[in-house]
Amino acid sequence: MSTIKVAILGFGTVGEGVYKTIQSHQEKLKGVLGKSVEVAAVLVKNKHKKRDINEGILVTEDFEEILNLKELDVVVEAIVGENPAFSYLEKAIQKGCHIITANKEMFALHGTTLQKLADEHQVSVGFEATVAGGVPVIQTVQQLLNINQIIKMEGILNGTSNYILTEMRANQVSFSEALEAAQVKGYAEADPTNDVEGYDAFYKLMILSEIAFGEKPDWSNVPREGITEITPEQIKEAEKLGLRFKLIASIEQSQGEIKGYVRPTLVSESHPLYHIEGVENSVSIEADIVGRITLQGPGAGMLPTTSAVIEDLIHVVLGNGQQAIFSGVPSGLLKQDEKQQQKWLIMNKNGVLLTSSSSAQKESHVLVKADEPTIHTLRDDNKQASFFQVLGEMKSNLFVRNDSA
Structure with missing residues (x-):
């Protein structure tokens, strides 16, 4: 073929x-x-709507018209x-076309199925645009997996x-004022639920889990919280402690089990995600040989996602498209931490009650080091308090309690 x-x-x-960039x-x-x-060809909802598309290009509401084209490569x-x-991508693969997707929800649900079907039809799948916009995290992970074994990934996946x-x-x-500003700038949709309630980051996390560990955890076991309940007062209190709120998505394989979460998290200056601001995305990857590497780039807007799609176009045409399925991490390489303790900051103006078999204490903001069951x-004992995991080292005179279930 002389033309793709x-x-x-x-x-x-x-x-x-994508159209304009091509x-x-x-x-x-x-x-x-x-x-x-x-x-x-371009598939649209309303072909009668005026668009800046060159004459001679098929503009249609019917995907079957696109499938019936005699020549179609991608x-x-x-x-x-x-x-x-x-269903569109299934049919495209069966026709013998390479596919590229920016649809994180669909790919989180059906990526494995599409990849297997593509293998059967000897075509490639590009999905870099499903995660972190212009940050080439998928290509990086795939390169690392030649030798390295991924242990953990955590990042800011929603700009x-x-x-x-x-x-x-x-x-x-x-929150409402900041959301309105995001909508004016085109960073947030009219209905921002997917972004602010953590769904977008969740879908991206499931895609990362599959490419790093070869499987996804049970979705119902992965906590997902958004940012809608974060208050300016909490942000001010955190800043006094040298902490910043970030919506963190994390996935790791430990003791033969894949565990993840998406939730508002407090990050200290010692952590690489502390300085990620605005619409930037960043992913911190921990592997057994290279240690920790951090990728950063724009995660919202037309051009970052377009960039990922165009790079995928190069890869699928040249025959080095991405593979979504990998084997898991050998158990001998997993980090072993029986108690899986984490640092949590508990915020409550009325004081936090910490109970144990022998004592009870009431403090204002409390830094607790404990495992998930203890949290x-x-x-349950402090329903009026807010609980936020802390990443990075803290310089603070807060009361610290070490505990486990």
Whole structure:
């Protein structure tokens, strides 16, 4: 083929960005691929709506029209939600097309199925755009997995939530004011639920789990909390202690079990995620040989995601597309920590009651070092208090209690 024919499914922020980039970067694409890239078709909801799409390109509401094209090499999917995106990509693979997706919800649910089907039809799957926008975390993890074994990944995977938390702290505004600013700048959707309630980060975390460990944990066992309950007062109190709120997504394999969470977390200056501000995304990867490496880049907006899709286009056409399935970490390489203790800051203006078999103490803000079962018990005893895990070292005179279930 002298020309690579591409269909784009969806013409929202990402789909339009991919279209414009293909048009504006023709010479660079041809230089890398040795062939020109042509957008042959665009799938839209309303084909009568005026769009800046060149004449001669099929603009349709019917995916079957795209499947019936005689020449089609790559299908780029930029639709929101599980269906019909999944069924479209299944059909595209069966037609013999490479596929690229930016749909994290759909891929978290069906990535393994699509990869197996692609293997059967000898085509490639690109999914870098499903995680962390312009941060090449998937390509990096795949390179590490040649020799290294991933032990843990944690990061800021949602630029919208990070922007809101940054605005609340830096400009001392409420959640609703920061959200409105994010929407004005185009960082947040009209319905921001997926971002601010942690769903977006959750789906991305499940994709990372599969590429690092070869499987996902039971979704129902992965805590997911958003940022909607964080108050300006809590942000001020945390700042006094040298801490910043971040929506952290974490996944690790320990003692033969994959454990993860998505939740508002307090990060100290000693931690690499402390300085990640605005719409930036960052992922910290811990592996057995290289130790810890941290990737950072823009995570929201048209261009970061478009960049990931275009890079995937290069990879799938050149035949080095991504593989979603890996074997798990050998048990001998896993970090062994029987109690799995973590640091938690408990905030409560009325004081926090810490109970044990022999004593009871009441303090204001308390830093507790304990395992998850103990934290659950303390939550039950202090229903009015707020509990936040702490990452990094703290310089504080807070009361510290070491405990375990």
